[in-house]
Amino acid sequence: MTLRKRYLFFFSLALTIFLLIPAFTVDTGISAEKMPQVSDHFDGLRYFNPDVPQPPPYPPGSTTRRGATWWVWNWLLNNDWPEWPEVKDIPPGPRPVARAPKGVMSVTPVGHATFLIQMDEINILIDPIWSDRCSPVSWAGPKRHSPPGIRFEDLPLIDVVLVSHNHYDHLDLPTLERLAAKGTSRSIVPLGNLDLVRSAGIPAVDELDWWQSVRVSPDVTITLVPAQHFSNRTLWDRNQTLWGGFIISGPSGNIFYSGDTGYGPHFQEITRRFSPIRVALLPIAPFRPQQTKEPAPGYRLIVHMGPVEAVKAHLDLGAPFTIAAHFQVFRLGIEGFDDAVTILTSTLKKHSLKPDTFIAPVFGQAIIMPSMPNALPTLVFKEHCTESKLFNGCPPINMNLEEEAFH
Helix, strand or coil, rough: CHHHHHHHHHHHHHHHHHHHHCCCCCCHHHHHHCCCCCEEEECCCCCCCCCCCCCCCCCCCCCCCCHHHHHEEEHHCCCCCCCCCCCCCCCCCCCCCCCCCCCCEEEEEEEEEEEEEEECEEEECCCCCCEEEECCCCCCCEEEECCCCHHHHHHCCEEEEEECCCCCCCHHHHHHHHHHHCCCEEEEEEEHHHHHHCCCCCCCEECCCCCEEECCCCCEEEECCCCCCCCCCCCCCCCCCCEEEEEEEEEEEEEEECCCCCCCCCCHHHHHHHHHCCCEEECCCCCCCCCCCCCCHHHHHHHCCCCCHHHHHHHHCCCCCCCEECCEEEECCCCCCHHHHHHHHHHHHHCCCCCHECCCCCCEEEEEEEECCCCCCEEEEEHCCCCCCCCCCCCCCCCCCCCCCCC
């Protein structure tokens, strides 16, 4: 066993003991007195993915069941999986604008699944995590390999935080606490997550079921939409809270954020209800590269997408522009550091799609959507900054809001 694996082994053992101590005092977020109504994705005790066949309990050709615990130990002890580098000395992107005016849509990828959405005079932050680890403890668990694209101190006032589900890489309590201290007072979450998010100090929390909507301004509406995933924060609360994605709708158009999800028919239904979608934010990892020796991961194929499945979803959505998420920040799968981006490029080429219609973004680089629905966006680079009241000194090259589209 290598030194790294031995280190991870003992830290994981300590983490397991740490999680077992409060086993009988864990608050899962749902009490018997506060059970949501039964629906097509809730059986009275747990949420589930409707119309999704359950995988066989054993991988093909296997005689031993390999559940989540097996995959954790395999990750710790397997020496065949590629190492990820720690990316250093990457300067953050420029300070975001204070607000985007009505009719303007700006998307800034911060890293992993965190996005700053500025549109129609509203600032929205999705699945924020600025922590060094996505874990219940600060001293163990998946470590950040790429720094956040925006300094936390440079964030504008956030009007509403969207949380797609309760996994630690999406619902990061330390970051939510920092946002609450900075003035963020509202969050929108799937059913069952209200108390947990409110515990971070955010007072106004809207809980939504799939297809339910809430207005965050006279012009902007947010809808929780289905995703094909699962939830848990401990060993004892699996699927006791809901998961989902979001449609953000305003005068500047519709943005779709999928959250963590596998590929499924929900993409076509979202398209049917919300077309046209101007921008889609889709995960491209974790996934299992074809060259790996790992046996078929079964259920993980249902609840996650790799680049191949993400391109299928991109085609289903009919979005003219898609931004990749969930890559090169926290290692949560067995793919190499560059595998997701490399396979995304080759998959787009295979489908004869232009590479600038589905991009792996630069973290911290604002993407300004043009006024014409089918035009591609303009990227805001630090070196392009000039004086501008509208964009705080960092407009794109040749951008003119009076024109029909940005150059």
